[in-house]
Amino acid sequence: AAVTSTCVFCPDDTVAPGKGSHLGHSEDEGETVSEKPRTEQEPAEPTCLPDRARFDRKRGEMASSSPVTFHAVSGQVTLVCLSGSLNADSCVDLARGLQHHLRQAALHGQRLVLDMSGVPMLSSAARRTLAQATDHLAHLPVLIVEAHHHPRQVLERGNLLGIRLHDHLADVLAILDPAAPSSKIKASPAEPTAQSGAPETESAEALRLEVLGLRAKARTHALIGLAEGMLMTRYDLQRPAEAFALLREASQHLNVPMRVLASAVITAPAPQADAKFWFPGRATRPSAPTVGFLPVHNASAADRRQALTAALYEIVTVSYADAVALHLTDPAQDDALILEQHHALDATLRDHAARIVGPPAPCARAREQGQTVTVPDIAEDPALSAHPVGQALLDAGLHSVHSVPLLNPDGLCNGTVTLHWSKPGLWLTHVQSRELDVLAGDIATWRSWYRRTVLLDALEYLHQHHREAARSSPCFD
Known part of the structure; x- marks a missing residue:
């Protein structure tokens, strides 16, 4: 059947x-x-x-x-x-x-x-x-x-x-x-x-x-459902459909994915009651950062998908890795590492890597320590090889891991780049390691700018247009 x-x-x-x-x-x-x-x-x-x-x-x-x-x-x-x-x-x-x-x-x-x-x-x-x-x-x-x-x-x-x-x-x-x-x-x-x-x-x-x-749906619905509930209370909306329509309207207008916007609604401080602006003291919009991976691929800094795709291409080009995972942290999910982009991860590996909470996963260790973590042979690491993530990697024929934290200009880790190779060993040269560190810093810098500009613009638009979205929303009941 x-x-x-x-x-x-x-x-x-x-x-x-x-x-x-x-x-x-x-x-x-x-x-x-x-x-x-x-x-x-x-x-x-x-x-x-x-x-x-x-x-x-x-x-x-x-x-x-x-x-x-x-x-x-x-x-x-x-x-x-x-x-x-x-x-x-x-x-x-x-x-x-x-x-x-x-x-x-x-x-x-x-x-x-x-x-x-x-x-x-x-x-x-x-x-x-x-x-x-x-x-x-x-x-x-x-x-x-x-x-x-x-x-x-x-x-x-x-x-x-x-x-x-x-x-x-x-x-x-x-x-x-x-x-x-x-x-x-x-x-x-x-x-x-x-x-x-x-x-x-x-x-x-x-x-x-x-x-x-x-499982991916469950992860998505949890965030969007919570954001809907918060918007219903905040703007006195009568139905979840109205809150969903409001999120969708802001998502469409600023080209910000729904889950990105929902997570920001959850983590952002609430606007003042009856305030005209969500962020009344906000300064002028800063220019996009000068990072190397964007112009190389003619990617727009304001388009999240283009930027992350360009970053992934650069990572693969620099490292020659057999597989790559690009994670970003999410405070709305207790600072878990969320898989955003990948190269050559099958469905099972994507499921295991979709949400990493803590060690022994190398990316979680790199985030916590704020420094690169290398595992030359997963099979020789008792904690990792016994963990479902390590077992899934070995089952997929991946045996060595190299994870680099994304450190923003303030020195805070907001994600990781993780490289995988099919054979055990240390596969990056000193030149590759330096280039990868620079690239990781550029990705973190871009993301900090995106959060302080594009995403705040989307939240402000949502706040300004909640009445119009409520009036125009269809009835899904």
Whole structure:
């Protein structure tokens, strides 16, 4: 059966990753500021946009339209991706969503799998909700994959009869062969896996790519949903559709991707009540920085996609690396490193690299230390080789890593450039290392300028036009 996907409770804004990869690919590929998919996001600089979001709880600045989001993939199995913190406030939505997807899975004779990679926290109340919905399924339990440390601990302590935990999606896909009838699927956690080295079926590969795409959607929806809630409260908007239309209008006018703008809305200090301007004391717009990689590729500093694509080409040209990842930090996501551009990373690697929180990933170490980190052989690094990121790199045939922090003129790290080679060793010459350091500094300088100019212009436009956008927004209810 063909694998199809649906998104519940939120608009579609991200496409599933494709099978191939190529020079110049961006994590926001296919994204424009209109109706096309949006997958990009931008962190904040320490001037007008603080390093962490500061919310006025009395004014309800953290309002959100939905505390928990379900994304579903259906084929021979039903796989649901959850996003958001599962706390007492989300129990009603959690129970309703579980009941719906359990009914659908039972109706079609399918097995239900929950991907919890987008759930950072799980409360005891949510655990009880899971138990009430699944305890009757001890003979054919719901399978949970990719649970973070805290949710996994909570679930393990609960000893839920109708739940089985698995580390990775690949483990479940090996167990739940989509080509096999559901009546032959065993419930035991020790159920046999697919024969080692057996080729993956086309259905399983399609399902895997759909799931990777849904994870990207969950990351996007969390930011956009929170920004919508803040705008609804701030501008007294009645429907999420009005807030979405406002974001889209500002995105289109300034050519700023939706997730970039949503992240800025979350992290920027709120404008004064009834103020005409968001940033009333803002100085004149500074000129674009003089950085080498922009004119070489005839790229506009104000066009984020052009600038990052030009930077990626320069990185590959200087380094001759087999694969490259360009990350930027995002305070709206606890300063996580977000994959913005890449060269030659397949869908699985893009999924692992999409959001890096901390070590042992070399890029996270480079960000924390503020200096270059080199791993000549991943297999010889115990912490990295045992981590999912290191395992994914080794599985892809990449064995050495070199990560350079992007240090802006203030000396703060706002991203990383990470190079990969298929063979172990140290592959950069001294000349290449110097050129790469200069390029990393140029990228950081450009990004600081972009944050202080183009993105603040977009926020100001949003503030000036919220009434017009609300009046012209269609009804999506």
